[in-house]
Amino acid sequence: MTNRKQGDARAMISEAHIGGNIVRHLGATLPAISLADEPYIYRALALDANEECMFEDLRAWTLIIIDGGGTLRCSTGSQHTTCGMDEVLNGNGPGLHLRADAHMTVLLAGVTDTADAGAPRLDVSPRSACTFVEKPWGNETWLNGRHPAFAFKRIVINAGHRTSLQYHELKRETNLLLAGQARLHYKSTDCELRAVTDQDVAATDLASIAVVDVWPFTLHRIEAVSAITLYEVSTPHLDDVIRVSDDTKRADGLIADEHRRNATHQPAGSTAS
Template sequence: MPPSTTSTVRDLVGDATGRRYVFTELSLPAGGTTPFRRHPDDLRTHIVIGGAVELEAAAAPGEVSTTRYGAFTGWHAPPGSVYRLVNRGDTEALVIEAGTRAGTVREADDAAALLDTPAPPPACRDASDYTVDKPWGHEVWYTANLDGPPYAVKQIHMTAGHQSSLQSHRFKAETNYVVEGEAKVLNGLRAPADTTEAVDPARIPAALHGPRTGWSSAPDILHRVIAQRTYTSIEVSTSELDDVIRWQDDTGRGDGRIDSEHEGAR
Protein backbone atom coordinates (compact mmCIF):
# COMPACT_ATOMS: atom_id res chain seq x y z
CA MET A 1 0.00 0.00 0.00
CA PRO A 2 1.45 3.44 -0.92
CA PRO A 3 2.22 5.83 1.92
CA SER A 4 -0.49 8.27 2.94
CA THR A 5 -0.25 11.97 2.15
CA THR A 6 -2.30 15.02 3.04
CA SER A 7 -1.37 16.89 -0.14
CA THR A 8 -3.34 17.03 -3.39
CA VAL A 9 -1.83 17.29 -6.87
CA ARG A 10 -3.41 18.82 -9.98
CA ASP A 11 -2.02 18.27 -13.47
CA LEU A 12 -1.62 21.54 -15.43
CA VAL A 13 -0.37 20.27 -18.79
CA GLY A 14 -2.75 20.53 -21.70
CA ASP A 15 -2.81 17.89 -24.42
CA ALA A 16 -1.71 20.52 -26.95
CA THR A 17 1.93 20.32 -25.76
CA GLY A 18 2.28 16.59 -26.30
CA ARG A 19 3.14 16.24 -22.59
CA ARG A 20 6.83 16.98 -23.06
CA TYR A 21 7.29 18.03 -19.42
CA VAL A 22 5.73 17.68 -15.98
CA PHE A 23 3.78 20.67 -14.65
CA THR A 24 1.62 20.21 -11.55
CA GLU A 25 0.14 22.24 -8.70
CA LEU A 26 0.58 20.74 -5.24
CA SER A 27 -1.75 21.95 -2.49
CA LEU A 28 -0.51 21.32 1.05
CA PRO A 29 -2.91 22.18 3.90
CA ALA A 30 -1.81 23.77 7.16
CA GLY A 31 0.22 21.22 9.11
CA GLY A 32 0.38 18.92 6.08
CA THR A 33 3.30 16.95 4.74
CA THR A 34 4.13 14.84 1.70
CA PRO A 35 5.88 11.47 1.85
CA PHE A 36 9.61 11.42 1.19
CA ARG A 37 10.11 10.94 -2.54
CA ARG A 38 12.84 9.96 -4.95
CA HIS A 39 12.79 10.16 -8.75
CA PRO A 40 15.92 8.28 -9.92
CA ASP A 41 15.74 9.42 -13.56
CA ASP A 42 14.15 12.86 -13.43
CA LEU A 43 15.15 16.46 -12.75
CA ARG A 44 12.45 18.52 -11.08
CA THR A 45 12.03 22.20 -10.14
CA HIS A 46 9.68 23.40 -7.38
CA ILE A 47 8.46 26.98 -6.92
CA VAL A 48 6.31 28.06 -3.96
CA ILE A 49 3.44 30.27 -5.14
CA GLY A 50 1.41 30.55 -1.94
CA GLY A 51 2.27 30.37 1.74
CA ALA A 52 5.57 28.78 2.71
CA VAL A 53 6.98 25.26 2.90
CA GLU A 54 9.97 23.58 4.47
CA LEU A 55 12.06 21.31 2.26
CA GLU A 56 13.40 18.36 4.24
CA ALA A 57 16.20 16.74 2.23
CA ALA A 58 17.91 13.50 3.28
CA ALA A 59 21.70 13.32 3.11
CA ALA A 60 22.13 9.92 4.81
CA PRO A 61 20.12 7.68 7.13
CA GLY A 62 19.10 9.83 10.08
CA GLU A 63 20.45 13.04 8.50
CA VAL A 64 17.89 15.51 7.17
CA SER A 65 18.48 19.18 6.36
CA THR A 66 15.65 21.72 6.45
CA THR A 67 15.30 24.84 4.27
CA ARG A 68 12.32 27.21 4.28
CA TYR A 69 10.96 28.67 1.05
CA GLY A 70 8.40 31.47 0.69
CA ALA A 71 6.39 32.73 -2.26
CA PHE A 72 8.19 32.81 -5.64
CA THR A 73 11.29 31.01 -4.35
CA GLY A 74 12.12 27.36 -4.76
CA TRP A 75 14.64 24.64 -5.50
CA HIS A 76 15.84 22.07 -8.01
CA ALA A 77 15.72 18.37 -7.09
CA PRO A 78 18.29 16.43 -9.18
CA PRO A 79 17.77 12.78 -10.12
CA GLY A 80 18.21 10.56 -7.09
CA SER A 81 17.60 13.23 -4.44
CA VAL A 82 15.40 12.28 -1.47
CA TYR A 83 13.13 14.93 0.03
CA ARG A 84 9.68 15.88 1.29
CA LEU A 85 7.64 19.06 1.77
CA VAL A 86 6.23 20.21 5.11
CA ASN A 87 3.78 23.06 5.75
CA ARG A 88 4.23 24.27 9.31
CA GLY A 89 2.09 27.36 8.72
CA ASP A 90 -1.58 27.89 9.54
CA THR A 91 -2.73 28.43 5.93
CA GLU A 92 -2.64 26.37 2.75
CA ALA A 93 0.64 26.30 0.79
CA LEU A 94 0.78 25.96 -2.99
CA VAL A 95 3.81 24.64 -4.86
CA ILE A 96 4.44 24.30 -8.59
CA GLU A 97 6.46 21.29 -9.72
CA ALA A 98 7.99 21.13 -13.19
CA GLY A 99 10.47 18.84 -14.85
CA THR A 100 11.20 15.79 -16.94
CA ARG A 101 8.98 12.71 -17.08
CA ALA A 102 11.47 9.95 -17.89
CA GLY A 103 10.84 7.52 -15.06
CA THR A 104 8.88 6.62 -11.96
CA VAL A 105 8.64 8.37 -8.59
CA ARG A 106 9.17 6.32 -5.43
CA GLU A 107 7.62 7.40 -2.12
CA ALA A 108 7.97 6.33 1.51
CA ASP A 109 7.10 7.68 4.95
CA ASP A 110 10.72 7.09 6.07
CA ALA A 111 13.59 8.63 4.07
CA ALA A 112 15.84 5.69 4.94
CA ALA A 113 13.65 3.40 2.84
CA LEU A 114 14.69 5.34 -0.26
CA LEU A 115 18.43 5.44 0.44
CA ASP A 116 19.52 2.43 -1.58
CA THR A 117 23.29 2.97 -1.69
CA PRO A 118 25.96 3.98 0.85
CA ALA A 119 26.71 7.11 -1.20
CA PRO A 120 24.70 10.18 -0.12
CA PRO A 121 21.94 11.24 -2.53
CA PRO A 122 22.44 14.38 -4.64
CA ALA A 123 21.62 17.60 -2.79
CA CYS A 124 18.79 19.91 -3.78
CA ARG A 125 19.80 23.47 -4.74
CA ASP A 126 18.08 26.84 -4.80
CA ALA A 127 16.37 27.95 -8.00
CA SER A 128 17.89 30.90 -9.84
CA ASP A 129 16.65 34.47 -9.34
CA TYR A 130 18.05 35.65 -12.71
CA THR A 131 15.74 38.52 -13.70
CA VAL A 132 15.27 39.95 -17.19
CA ASP A 133 13.48 43.29 -17.65
CA LYS A 134 10.94 43.44 -20.46
CA PRO A 135 9.07 46.37 -22.03
CA TRP A 136 5.92 45.07 -20.32
CA GLY A 137 7.38 43.97 -16.95
CA HIS A 138 9.97 41.31 -16.13
CA GLU A 139 10.76 37.60 -16.12
CA VAL A 140 12.56 35.47 -13.53
CA TRP A 141 14.41 32.55 -15.13
CA TYR A 142 14.35 29.94 -12.36
CA THR A 143 16.26 27.32 -14.36
CA ALA A 144 19.06 29.68 -15.49
CA ASN A 145 21.49 28.08 -13.00
CA LEU A 146 21.07 24.57 -14.43
CA ASP A 147 23.47 23.21 -17.05
CA GLY A 148 21.50 22.59 -20.23
CA PRO A 149 18.18 21.58 -18.63
CA PRO A 150 15.64 19.87 -20.92
CA TYR A 151 12.91 22.26 -19.73
CA ALA A 152 12.62 25.88 -18.57
CA VAL A 153 10.69 27.48 -15.71
CA LYS A 154 10.01 31.23 -15.63
CA GLN A 155 8.00 33.70 -13.61
CA ILE A 156 6.22 36.13 -15.95
CA HIS A 157 5.21 39.49 -14.42
CA MET A 158 3.27 41.92 -16.63
CA THR A 159 1.89 45.29 -15.56
CA ALA A 160 -1.70 46.25 -16.31
CA GLY A 161 -2.34 47.70 -19.75
CA HIS A 162 0.66 46.02 -21.37
CA GLN A 163 0.80 43.07 -23.73
CA SER A 164 3.34 40.59 -24.99
CA SER A 165 4.33 40.37 -28.61
CA LEU A 166 2.06 38.36 -30.86
CA GLN A 167 4.29 35.34 -31.31
CA SER A 168 4.72 31.71 -32.22
CA HIS A 169 7.48 29.10 -31.87
CA ARG A 170 8.75 26.54 -34.36
CA PHE A 171 9.70 23.94 -31.75
CA LYS A 172 8.97 25.29 -28.27
CA ALA A 173 5.87 24.15 -26.36
CA GLU A 174 4.79 26.01 -23.22
CA THR A 175 2.18 26.03 -20.46
CA ASN A 176 1.26 29.03 -18.31
CA TYR A 177 -0.44 29.10 -14.91
CA VAL A 178 -1.71 32.39 -13.46
CA VAL A 179 -0.77 32.99 -9.82
CA GLU A 180 -2.29 36.46 -9.36
CA GLY A 181 -4.02 39.11 -11.47
CA GLU A 182 -5.90 38.61 -14.73
CA ALA A 183 -4.87 38.21 -18.35
CA LYS A 184 -6.68 38.13 -21.66
CA VAL A 185 -5.00 35.43 -23.72
CA LEU A 186 -5.11 35.11 -27.50
CA ASN A 187 -4.21 31.52 -28.32
CA GLY A 188 -5.06 28.75 -30.74
CA LEU A 189 -4.72 29.90 -34.37
CA ARG A 190 -1.99 28.24 -36.43
CA ALA A 191 0.75 30.60 -37.59
CA PRO A 192 1.18 31.15 -41.35
CA ALA A 193 4.04 29.31 -43.03
CA ASP A 194 5.20 32.62 -44.52
CA THR A 195 6.60 34.78 -41.69
CA THR A 196 6.07 37.94 -43.78
CA GLU A 197 2.32 37.36 -43.94
CA ALA A 198 0.13 39.81 -41.99
CA VAL A 199 -1.80 38.37 -39.04
CA ASP A 200 -5.09 39.75 -37.71
CA PRO A 201 -5.19 39.26 -33.89
CA ALA A 202 -8.99 39.52 -33.96
CA ARG A 203 -9.10 36.08 -35.63
CA ILE A 204 -7.35 34.38 -32.69
CA PRO A 205 -9.56 32.76 -30.00
CA ALA A 206 -9.49 34.79 -26.76
CA ALA A 207 -10.11 33.85 -23.12
CA LEU A 208 -9.73 35.48 -19.71
CA HIS A 209 -7.52 33.75 -17.14
CA GLY A 210 -7.36 34.50 -13.42
CA PRO A 211 -5.58 32.83 -10.51
CA ARG A 212 -5.10 29.05 -10.66
CA THR A 213 -6.11 28.81 -14.31
CA GLY A 214 -3.89 28.53 -17.36
CA TRP A 215 -3.33 27.58 -20.99
CA SER A 216 -0.89 25.74 -23.25
CA SER A 217 0.59 26.73 -26.60
CA ALA A 218 2.00 24.11 -28.95
CA PRO A 219 4.60 24.84 -31.65
CA ASP A 220 3.35 26.94 -34.58
CA ILE A 221 0.39 28.32 -32.60
CA LEU A 222 -0.09 32.10 -32.44
CA HIS A 223 -0.46 33.53 -28.93
CA ARG A 224 -0.41 36.83 -27.04
CA VAL A 225 -1.00 37.80 -23.41
CA ILE A 226 -2.70 41.09 -22.47
CA ALA A 227 -2.64 42.17 -18.81
CA GLN A 228 -6.18 43.19 -17.85
CA ARG A 229 -4.82 43.61 -14.32
CA THR A 230 -1.18 43.33 -13.28
CA TYR A 231 -0.57 39.62 -13.34
CA THR A 232 2.07 37.04 -12.46
CA SER A 233 2.25 33.57 -13.93
CA ILE A 234 4.59 30.59 -13.90
CA GLU A 235 5.56 29.31 -17.33
CA VAL A 236 6.98 25.86 -18.00
CA SER A 237 8.28 25.11 -21.46
CA THR A 238 10.63 23.02 -23.51
CA SER A 239 14.18 24.32 -23.66
CA GLU A 240 14.17 26.28 -26.94
CA LEU A 241 14.11 29.74 -25.31
CA ASP A 242 15.46 31.63 -28.35
CA ASP A 243 12.80 30.13 -30.63
CA VAL A 244 10.48 33.17 -30.95
CA ILE A 245 8.82 34.55 -34.09
CA ARG A 246 7.34 37.98 -33.30
CA TRP A 247 4.49 38.75 -35.70
CA GLN A 248 3.66 42.00 -33.91
CA ASP A 249 5.45 43.82 -31.08
CA ASP A 250 4.64 47.16 -29.47
CA THR A 251 8.32 48.11 -29.21
CA GLY A 252 9.48 46.76 -32.56
CA ARG A 253 11.52 43.84 -31.27
CA GLY A 254 12.61 41.29 -33.84
CA ASP A 255 12.63 37.51 -33.71
CA GLY A 256 14.68 35.42 -31.31
CA ARG A 257 16.63 36.39 -28.20
CA ILE A 258 16.92 40.12 -27.44
CA ASP A 259 20.51 40.43 -26.23
CA SER A 260 20.06 43.97 -24.88
CA GLU A 261 17.47 42.69 -22.37
CA HIS A 262 20.04 40.28 -20.95
CA GLU A 263 22.82 42.88 -20.75
CA GLY A 264 20.95 44.49 -17.86
CA ALA A 265 19.79 41.23 -16.27
CA ARG A 266 20.31 40.85 -12.54
Protein backbone atom coordinates (compact mmCIF):
# COMPACT_ATOMS: atom_id res chain seq x y z
CA MET A 1 0.00 0.00 0.00
CA THR A 2 2.91 2.37 0.68
CA ASN A 3 6.53 2.65 -0.29
CA ARG A 4 9.11 0.66 1.67
CA LYS A 5 10.10 3.49 4.02
CA GLN A 6 6.52 3.91 5.20
CA GLY A 7 6.17 0.18 5.86
CA ASP A 8 5.60 -1.77 9.04
CA ALA A 9 8.00 -0.97 11.92
CA ARG A 10 6.20 -3.14 14.47
CA ALA A 11 9.06 -5.63 14.72
CA MET A 12 11.04 -3.03 16.67
CA ILE A 13 8.19 -2.17 19.08
CA SER A 14 7.55 -3.72 22.50
CA GLU A 15 4.02 -5.09 22.93
CA ALA A 16 2.05 -6.20 25.98
CA HIS A 17 -1.46 -7.60 26.49
CA ILE A 18 -2.97 -5.87 29.53
CA GLY A 19 -6.48 -6.79 30.60
CA GLY A 20 -7.43 -7.44 26.97
CA ASN A 21 -5.92 -4.14 25.79
CA ILE A 22 -2.86 -4.33 23.56
CA VAL A 23 -0.23 -1.74 24.49
CA ARG A 24 2.71 -0.90 22.25
CA HIS A 25 5.54 1.37 23.40
CA LEU A 26 7.05 3.20 20.42
CA GLY A 27 9.80 5.18 22.17
CA ALA A 28 10.39 8.92 22.35
CA THR A 29 10.07 9.55 18.59
CA LEU A 30 7.13 8.53 16.42
CA PRO A 31 8.41 6.18 13.70
CA ALA A 32 6.91 5.54 10.29
CA ILE A 33 4.59 2.73 11.32
CA SER A 34 1.34 0.94 10.65
CA LEU A 35 -0.75 1.57 13.78
CA ALA A 36 -3.72 -0.50 12.55
CA ASP A 37 -4.54 -2.54 9.44
CA GLU A 38 -8.16 -3.55 10.08
CA PRO A 39 -11.04 -2.81 10.26
CA TYR A 40 -9.56 0.61 9.41
CA ILE A 41 -6.16 1.81 8.22
CA TYR A 42 -4.10 3.98 10.61
CA ARG A 43 -0.60 5.10 9.59
CA ALA A 44 2.10 7.40 10.90
CA LEU A 45 4.12 8.67 7.92
CA ALA A 46 7.57 10.27 8.13
CA LEU A 47 8.02 12.07 4.81
CA ASP A 48 11.11 13.87 3.54
CA ALA A 49 11.06 16.79 1.12
CA ASN A 50 9.87 15.68 -2.34
CA GLU A 51 9.06 12.18 -1.08
CA GLU A 52 5.97 10.49 -2.51
CA CYS A 53 3.83 7.61 -1.35
CA MET A 54 0.75 5.93 -2.76
CA PHE A 55 -2.15 4.23 -0.99
CA GLU A 56 -3.78 2.40 -3.86
CA ASP A 57 -6.36 0.52 -1.78
CA LEU A 58 -7.78 3.44 0.21
CA ARG A 59 -11.33 4.48 -0.63
CA ALA A 60 -11.99 7.05 2.12
CA TRP A 61 -9.51 8.90 4.34
CA THR A 62 -8.65 11.70 6.75
CA LEU A 63 -5.16 13.08 7.29
CA ILE A 64 -3.38 15.76 9.29
CA ILE A 65 0.20 17.00 9.53
CA ILE A 66 1.38 16.87 13.14
CA ASP A 67 5.01 17.97 12.77
CA GLY A 68 7.21 19.72 10.23
CA GLY A 69 6.56 22.48 7.76
CA GLY A 70 5.46 23.11 4.22
CA THR A 71 2.47 21.57 2.50
CA LEU A 72 1.41 18.11 1.43
CA ARG A 73 0.27 17.65 -2.17
CA CYS A 74 -2.65 15.23 -2.37
CA SER A 75 -4.41 13.67 -5.35
CA THR A 76 -7.00 11.04 -6.19
CA GLY A 77 -8.25 10.39 -9.71
CA SER A 78 -8.38 13.80 -11.39
CA GLN A 79 -8.69 15.68 -8.08
CA HIS A 80 -5.69 17.61 -6.69
CA THR A 81 -5.17 19.81 -3.62
CA THR A 82 -2.69 20.74 -0.89
CA CYS A 83 -2.94 20.41 2.89
CA GLY A 84 -1.07 22.51 5.46
CA MET A 85 -0.11 22.18 9.10
CA ASP A 86 -3.31 23.66 10.56
CA GLU A 87 -5.66 21.95 8.13
CA VAL A 88 -7.38 18.60 7.79
CA LEU A 89 -7.94 16.67 4.56
CA ASN A 90 -11.02 14.49 4.17
CA GLY A 91 -11.68 12.65 0.96
CA ASN A 92 -12.56 9.54 -0.97
CA GLY A 93 -11.64 8.05 -4.30
CA PRO A 94 -9.68 5.32 -6.09
CA GLY A 95 -6.55 5.55 -3.93
CA LEU A 96 -4.56 8.45 -2.52
CA HIS A 97 -1.24 9.86 -3.75
CA LEU A 98 0.85 12.10 -1.47
CA ARG A 99 3.94 14.26 -2.10
CA ALA A 100 5.60 16.32 0.63
CA ASP A 101 7.39 19.57 -0.19
CA ALA A 102 9.26 19.53 3.16
CA HIS A 103 10.06 17.12 5.96
CA MET A 104 6.86 16.32 7.89
CA THR A 105 5.07 13.75 10.03
CA VAL A 106 1.56 12.83 8.93
CA LEU A 107 -1.23 10.83 10.55
CA LEU A 108 -3.45 9.08 8.00
CA ALA A 109 -6.65 7.16 8.74
CA GLY A 110 -9.10 5.54 6.37
CA VAL A 111 -10.80 2.46 5.03
CA THR A 112 -10.28 0.30 1.97
CA ASP A 113 -13.91 -0.63 1.37
CA THR A 114 -16.93 1.61 1.83
CA ALA A 115 -20.23 1.72 0.00
CA ASP A 116 -20.62 5.34 1.11
CA ALA A 117 -17.53 6.76 -0.60
CA GLY A 118 -19.33 8.48 -3.50
CA ALA A 119 -17.53 10.41 -6.23
CA PRO A 120 -13.81 11.21 -5.79
CA ARG A 121 -13.30 14.30 -3.64
CA LEU A 122 -10.60 16.09 -1.65
CA ASP A 123 -11.90 18.51 0.98
CA VAL A 124 -9.41 20.66 2.89
CA SER A 125 -10.61 22.73 5.84
CA PRO A 126 -9.07 24.49 8.85
CA ARG A 127 -8.81 22.26 11.89
CA SER A 128 -10.45 25.11 13.79
CA ALA A 129 -13.64 24.35 11.82
CA CYS A 130 -13.86 20.76 13.08
CA THR A 131 -16.50 19.80 15.64
CA PHE A 132 -15.11 20.58 19.11
CA VAL A 133 -16.63 18.92 22.18
CA GLU A 134 -15.75 19.88 25.75
CA LYS A 135 -15.67 17.01 28.22
CA PRO A 136 -15.51 16.97 32.04
CA TRP A 137 -11.93 15.74 31.66
CA GLY A 138 -10.77 17.78 28.65
CA ASN A 139 -11.94 17.99 25.03
CA GLU A 140 -12.29 16.19 21.70
CA THR A 141 -11.86 17.43 18.14
CA TRP A 142 -13.78 15.30 15.63
CA LEU A 143 -11.49 15.52 12.60
CA ASN A 144 -13.87 13.78 10.18
CA GLY A 145 -17.18 14.49 11.88
CA ARG A 146 -19.71 11.65 11.72
CA HIS A 147 -18.17 9.64 8.89
CA PRO A 148 -20.17 6.46 8.14
CA ALA A 149 -17.09 4.22 7.89
CA PHE A 150 -14.57 5.36 10.54
CA ALA A 151 -13.86 8.06 13.13
CA PHE A 152 -10.72 10.13 13.75
CA LYS A 153 -10.43 12.29 16.88
CA ARG A 154 -7.86 14.44 18.62
CA ILE A 155 -8.35 13.99 22.37
CA VAL A 156 -6.89 16.17 25.13
CA ILE A 157 -7.16 15.05 28.77
CA ASN A 158 -6.21 17.58 31.43
CA ALA A 159 -3.68 16.63 34.10
CA GLY A 160 -5.28 14.79 37.02
CA HIS A 161 -8.43 13.92 35.07
CA ARG A 162 -9.59 10.64 33.56
CA THR A 163 -12.15 9.19 31.19
CA SER A 164 -14.97 6.90 32.25
CA LEU A 165 -14.16 3.32 33.20
CA GLN A 166 -15.88 1.94 30.12
CA TYR A 167 -16.23 -0.69 27.46
CA HIS A 168 -17.86 -0.91 24.03
CA GLU A 169 -20.09 -3.55 22.47
CA LEU A 170 -19.24 -2.73 18.84
CA LYS A 171 -16.60 -0.01 18.77
CA ARG A 172 -12.98 -0.95 18.06
CA GLU A 173 -10.40 1.80 18.64
CA THR A 174 -6.69 2.53 18.35
CA ASN A 175 -5.33 5.31 20.58
CA LEU A 176 -1.98 6.97 19.86
CA LEU A 177 -0.58 8.67 22.97
CA LEU A 178 1.51 11.38 21.34
CA ALA A 179 2.31 13.65 24.28
CA GLY A 180 2.32 13.38 28.07
CA GLN A 181 2.24 10.74 30.78
CA ALA A 182 -0.84 8.56 31.19
CA ARG A 183 -2.17 5.64 33.19
CA LEU A 184 -4.26 2.81 31.71
CA HIS A 185 -6.84 1.25 34.04
CA TYR A 186 -7.98 -2.27 33.12
CA LYS A 187 -9.91 -5.27 34.48
CA SER A 188 -7.54 -7.54 36.40
CA THR A 189 -9.95 -10.26 37.59
CA ASP A 190 -12.32 -12.70 35.90
CA CYS A 191 -15.59 -10.97 36.73
CA GLU A 192 -18.55 -9.71 34.71
CA LEU A 193 -18.00 -6.27 33.21
CA ARG A 194 -21.08 -4.75 34.85
CA ALA A 195 -20.06 -6.23 38.22
CA VAL A 196 -16.59 -4.64 38.32
CA THR A 197 -15.56 -3.05 41.62
CA ASP A 198 -12.43 -1.09 42.55
CA GLN A 199 -10.82 -4.37 43.62
CA ASP A 200 -11.18 -5.74 40.08
CA VAL A 201 -9.29 -2.86 38.45
CA ALA A 202 -5.53 -2.40 38.16
CA ALA A 203 -3.46 0.23 36.36
CA THR A 204 -0.23 0.54 34.41
CA ASP A 205 1.71 3.67 33.49
CA LEU A 206 2.13 4.80 29.88
CA ALA A 207 4.76 7.19 28.57
CA SER A 208 4.45 8.83 25.18
CA ILE A 209 4.79 7.68 22.55
CA ALA A 210 2.54 4.63 22.97
CA VAL A 211 -0.43 2.92 21.32
CA VAL A 212 -3.41 1.32 23.07
CA ASP A 213 -5.61 -1.00 20.99
CA VAL A 214 -9.06 -1.63 22.47
CA TRP A 215 -11.44 -4.34 21.26
CA PRO A 216 -15.17 -4.63 22.08
CA PHE A 217 -15.98 -5.78 25.62
CA THR A 218 -12.55 -4.71 26.90
CA LEU A 219 -12.61 -2.53 30.01
CA HIS A 220 -10.43 0.57 29.84
CA ARG A 221 -9.93 4.02 31.30
CA ILE A 222 -7.23 6.57 30.46
CA GLU A 223 -5.99 8.81 33.26
CA ALA A 224 -3.80 11.84 32.57
CA VAL A 225 -0.85 11.96 34.96
CA SER A 226 0.24 15.07 33.06
CA ALA A 227 -1.78 16.76 30.32
CA ILE A 228 -1.94 14.30 27.42
CA THR A 229 -2.78 14.37 23.72
CA LEU A 230 -4.21 11.30 22.00
CA TYR A 231 -5.18 10.67 18.39
CA GLU A 232 -7.90 8.01 18.25
CA VAL A 233 -9.04 6.15 15.14
CA SER A 234 -12.04 3.87 15.54
CA THR A 235 -15.01 2.25 13.92
CA PRO A 236 -17.90 4.73 13.55
CA HIS A 237 -19.79 3.57 16.67
CA LEU A 238 -19.32 6.82 18.59
CA ASP A 239 -22.48 6.38 20.71
CA ASP A 240 -21.39 2.92 21.90
CA VAL A 241 -20.07 3.68 25.40
CA ILE A 242 -21.03 1.64 28.47
CA ARG A 243 -19.80 3.52 31.53
CA VAL A 244 -19.12 1.20 34.46
CA SER A 245 -17.88 4.16 36.51
CA ASP A 246 -17.67 7.88 35.80
CA ASP A 247 -16.35 10.68 38.01
CA THR A 248 -19.26 12.95 37.01
CA LYS A 249 -21.85 10.14 36.98
CA ARG A 250 -22.60 10.40 33.27
CA ALA A 251 -24.95 7.82 31.77
CA ASP A 252 -24.11 5.39 28.98
CA GLY A 253 -23.89 6.51 25.37
CA LEU A 254 -23.26 9.88 23.78
CA ILE A 255 -24.02 12.75 26.16
CA ALA A 256 -26.29 14.99 24.10
CA ASP A 257 -25.85 17.95 26.44
CA GLU A 258 -22.09 17.99 25.82
CA HIS A 259 -22.79 18.47 22.13
CA ARG A 260 -25.62 20.99 22.53
CA ARG A 261 -23.68 23.31 24.80
CA ASN A 262 -20.45 23.31 22.80
CA ALA A 263 -19.71 25.49 19.79
CA THR A 264 -19.04 23.76 16.49
CA HIS A 265 -15.68 25.52 16.21
CA GLN A 266 -12.80 24.91 18.54
CA PRO A 267 -10.93 27.70 20.33
CA ALA A 268 -8.12 29.44 18.49
CA GLY A 269 -4.73 27.87 19.07
CA SER A 270 -6.07 24.41 19.88
CA THR A 271 -4.80 22.63 16.76
CA ALA A 272 -1.28 21.90 17.96
CA SER A 273 -0.46 18.25 18.55
